[in-house]
Amino acid sequence: MKKELISILLVGTLTAGLLSGCGAAVAAEKPASAEEPKAEEASLPAAGEVTEAAAEDRKIVVGANPVPHADILDNIVKEVLAKDGWELETVVFEDYVLPNTSLEAGELDANYFQTLGYMNQQNTDAGLHLTATAGVHIEPMGIYSEKYKSLDELPDGAEIGIPNDPENTERGLNLLVQKGLLNSTGAYGTDDDYSAESLTDDKEANPHGYKITTLEAASLPLSLPDLDAATINGNYALGADLPANYPALDIEEFDDETSVRRTNFIVVRTGDENSEKSKALTKAIQSDEVRAYIEEHYKGSVIPSFIDPQ
Numbered sequence: 001m002k003k004e005l006i007s008i009l010l011v012g013t014l015t016a017g018l019l020s021g022c023g024a025a026v027a028a029e030k031p032a033s034a035e036e037p038k039a040e041e042a043s044l045p046a047a048g049e050v051t052e053a054a055a056e057d058r059k060i061v062v063g064a065n066p067v068p069h070a071d072i073l074d075n076i077v078k079e080v081l082a083k084d085g086w087e088l089e090t091v092v093f094e095d096y097v098l099p100n101t102s103l104e105a106g107e108l109d110a111n112y113f114q115t116l117g118y119m120n121q122q123n124t125d126a127g128l129h130l131t132a133t134a135g136v137h138i139e140p141m142g143i144y145s146e147k148y149k150s151l152d153e154l155p156d157g158a159e160i161g162i163p164n165d166p167e168n169t170e171r172g173l174n175l176l177v178q179k180g181l182l183n184s185t186g187a188y189g190t191d192d193d194y195s196a197e198s199l200t201d202d203k204e205a206n207p208h209g210y211k212i213t214t215l216e217a218a219s220l221p222l223s224l225p226d227l228d229a230a231t232i233n234g235n236y237a238l239g240a241d242l243p244a245n246y247p248a249l250d251i252e253e254f255d256d257e258t259s260v261r262r263t264n265f266i267v268v269r270t271g272d273e274n275s276e277k278s279k280a281l282t283k284a285i286q287s288d289e290v291r292a293y294i295e296e297h298y299k300g301s302v303i304p305s306f307i308d309p310q
Contacts, residue, residue, distance in 0.1 A: 186199055
């Protein structure tokens with residue numbers, strides 16, 4: 001009986017020791033602080049915190065010429081986009097080439113500065129893959145002069161500058177025809193040897209013997225003091241404050257066809273037309289707020305043209 005009692009006591013003592021040891025091991029495995037977050041919880045952003053990747057995904061980067069494109073983007077489109085949770089970054093270009101090559105290279109989400117004709121020409125000539133998504137505005141090309149106050153004052157043989165890129169050369173010549181300075185553009189556009197300058201000696205098309213000079217579009221406002229007159233794109237005229245200082249002697253008139261041709265469009269890489277960013281940008285830039293801003297701010301030197309590309 002005594003031996004049985006001793007055995008029971010020994011077993012109880014060993015069992016208690018084993019349980020005590022397990023308890024110590026479990027206690028040792030517990031974290032020092034029960035409030036420390038798990039590894040996966042520690043990697044999650046705090047409430048309201050936006051990760052850098054998420055912020056970038058809500059940013060739309062648009063390339064644009066300074067006036068009126070960048071002005072419209074920064075002064076009103078940015079505000080409209082912000083209401084829907086988008087951030088707009090505007091990258092300003094002074095020329096017509098880099099906004100397209102930068103878009104093609106993926107450095108921009110969109111650009112805003114060009115007509116359909118110019119975009120199509122660049123797709124063909126430079127092997128780009130760009131698509132227009134939304135019409136925004138028209139900048140009427142005007143005939144400007146620092147020497148004369150009306151077209152009637154232009155003397156025979158006056159030197160008239162026009163842009164030298166194909167799309168705007170044709171536009172400038174058509175404006176001169178529209179306003180009666182030229183009778184026609186002769187064989188321009190149908191004969192490879194017949195340049196815009198050839199019109200200078202074409203007595204039928206150019207009875208007043210105006211000297212037609214082609215120059216880079218952006219340089220025309222700077223060259224205006226050396227010319228008798230020039231046909232200047234609206235954005236470059238605005239950038240040089242010509243409407244305020246030397247109002248246009250006359251501006252373009254538009255029918256339905258020319259309205260489409262003269263509209264400046266939002267352009268994206270082909271394939272991105274229906275992306276979330278493209279849709280958000282189209283919605284914002286064709287909003288009532290943007291229409292009102294263009295009409296009130298530019299007072300006719302820029303005209304809203306919210307059309308779809310055709």
